[in-house]
Amino acid sequence: MKQSLQLKMGQHLTMPPQLQQAIRLLQLSTLDLQQEIQEALDSNPMLETSEEADELHEQSQPEQADNATQSAEPETTSSKEHTDSAYEEPSNSQNDSLDEYQETEDSFDDQWNDRIPEELATDSSWDDTFQASTNSGSTTHRDEDLPFESNDSAEETLQDHLLWQLNLTPMSPTDQMIAEAIIDGIDTEGYLRISLDELLEHFVQEESELFQDAELDELEAVLHRIQQFDPPGVAARDLGECLSIQLQQLPPDTPLLKQSVMLCRQYIHLLGSRDYKQLMRKLRLKEPQLQAIITLIQSLNPHPGSFISNSKAEYVIPDVYVEKIRGVWTVRLNSEASPNLQINTRYADLIRRADNSADNTYLKSHLQEARWFIKSLQSRNETLLKVSSQIIERQSDFLDFGPEAMKPMVLHDIAEAVEMHESTISRVTTQKYMHTPRGIFELKYFFSSHVSTSDGGAASSTAIRAVIKKLIAAENPTKPLSDNKIAQLLDEEGIQVARRTIAKYREAMGIAPSNERKRLI
Incomplete structure (x- = not known):
C-alpha cells in the first residue's frame, strides 16, 4: 500500500x-x-x-514591634551616654569592697573546680546530656497533649493475652510446648480450630525425642489447663463445650447448674432447633425450669475472644x-x-x-x-x-414521624x-x-423503590421494612408471625406485598424466620 x-x-x-x-x-x-x-x-x-x-x-505583629523598638535604640543609647557622663567615679571604699567580693568569688570557684575531676566517668559531654534531657522533657509534654487512645500503640491480641497467662503458670517444658501449640490454634473468636490428634501427630514427627511416649491424654490435660484461662470459655472446640466451661466457673449453688451443663454438652442441637418439648422430656424438666435454664445460657458469651479484639472502631x-x-x-x-x-x-x-x-x-x-x-x-x-436540601425537602415527614413515613424517591x-x-x-x-x-x-438511605398500594398510591420500601420490623417487635413470642401472615397484615393496611418480598426484606434486616423466633413464654 x-x-x-x-x-x-x-x-x-x-x-x-x-x-x-x-x-x-x-x-x-x-x-x-x-x-x-x-x-x-x-x-x-x-x-x-x-x-x-x-x-x-x-507572629508578624511582635516582629513589627521589635523593629520599631530597635529603631528607637540609638536615641536611647545617646541619652544613656549623656546620663553616664553625669555620674562621678566611685570612691576608694567602694572599689575595695568590689575587690573583696571578686576575691571571694574566685576562691569559691577554685574550691568547686577542685571537687570536679577533669574527666568525668561518662561517655557523653555536658552539652549532649543537657540537650537530651531537654528533648525528653519536650517529648513528654507532647505525649501529654495527645489523646488517650494514642497512648496504647501496641494492641494486645488474644494469643498475647493467653501467652502472658501461660508464662505465669508452672508447667514442664513438654507441657509448655504443647500449650503454645494449642494457643496458636485458637482463632479470634476463642475457639480451638485444630484437633488434638493432629497436634499429637505433629509432635511425634517433629519432636520425636521429647514426645516419644506422648499420649492424647497428656494433650487433653494441657487443654483443660488452658480452658481455665481468661476469658472464660476460651480454647473450646465447639459451642456446647464453650458454654459448659463458662457454666462450670459459676458458683456451685447456682440454680439448675447441673441441668444447664448437661444441656450444653448433650442437647445443644435441640436448643438450636427450639425443640422445647424434646428438651423437657430428655432433661425431665418443666416449662418454667427450662425457661430459667435458657435465660442462664443466654447470659453467657458464645464468642469469648470478642472480649480481647484488636479491631479498631471506625467513626463516621x-x-x-x-x-x-x-x-x-x-x-x-x-x-x-x-x-x-x-x-x-x-x-x-x-x-x-x-x-x-x-x-x-x-x-x-x-x-x-x-x-x-x-x-x-x-x-x-x-x-x-x-x-x-432537596432530600430533606422531600423527606421531611421522615424527620417528623420516623421511617414509616419515608416516601419513595429515586435518583x-x-x-x-x-x-x-x-x-x-x-x-x-x-x-x-x-x-x-x-x-x-x-x-x-433516603432513596428507595416504591410499592403500589390499593388506593393507587405508592409506598417506600424503607417504610415497608419499618412496618415489618414494628410488627415483629410486637408479636407474641410463643406464636411468632409468619411471612404469609405479615403479608396479610400489610394487605389490610392497603400495601400489597408478596410473601417472598416480605422474606427478602426480613433477611435484609437480619431478622430470623418465625420458627427461630419462637419462645417458651
Missing part, C-alpha cells in the same frame, strides 16, 4: 483537567477528602489554611447537619469536615508577569493549580448542600430538581452522611 497523509474533521468531547478534578473530589468521602487536601497542602506552596494565615499574622464524620430552626428543617455543611483553604499571599506577591524564569514559572503553575483546587472544593460543597427525582445528571447525584450521595435528630444516615 502507498503511504499518504490525509486530513479529517471530526467532533469529540474532551474533559478539561479542572472538570476531572472536580468530579474526582465530588465522589470522595470525608476521610478521603481530608487526605487529598493534606496532600495538596504538602505539595503546593500556594495553598494554606485560614488557621495558618492567622498564626503567621500573629457527617458531611451535613440537619436542624429544625423556627419550625423549618434547615441543612448546613459540616465546617469541621474540611479546612478552609486560601491562596498564600506572600508567595503570590512574588510572581512577576513578564518574567519567564524557572522559579517564576513554578510559582505561576502552582498558583493556577491552587485556584482550581479551591474552586473544585467550593463546587463540591455547593453541590452537596443543594442535593441534601432521577433529585436530578430533575437540581438540574444535574443522575451520575452526579450518585457520586454526591455515595459515602456521604447526614446528621439528623434521628441519627446519622448515608444519603443513599
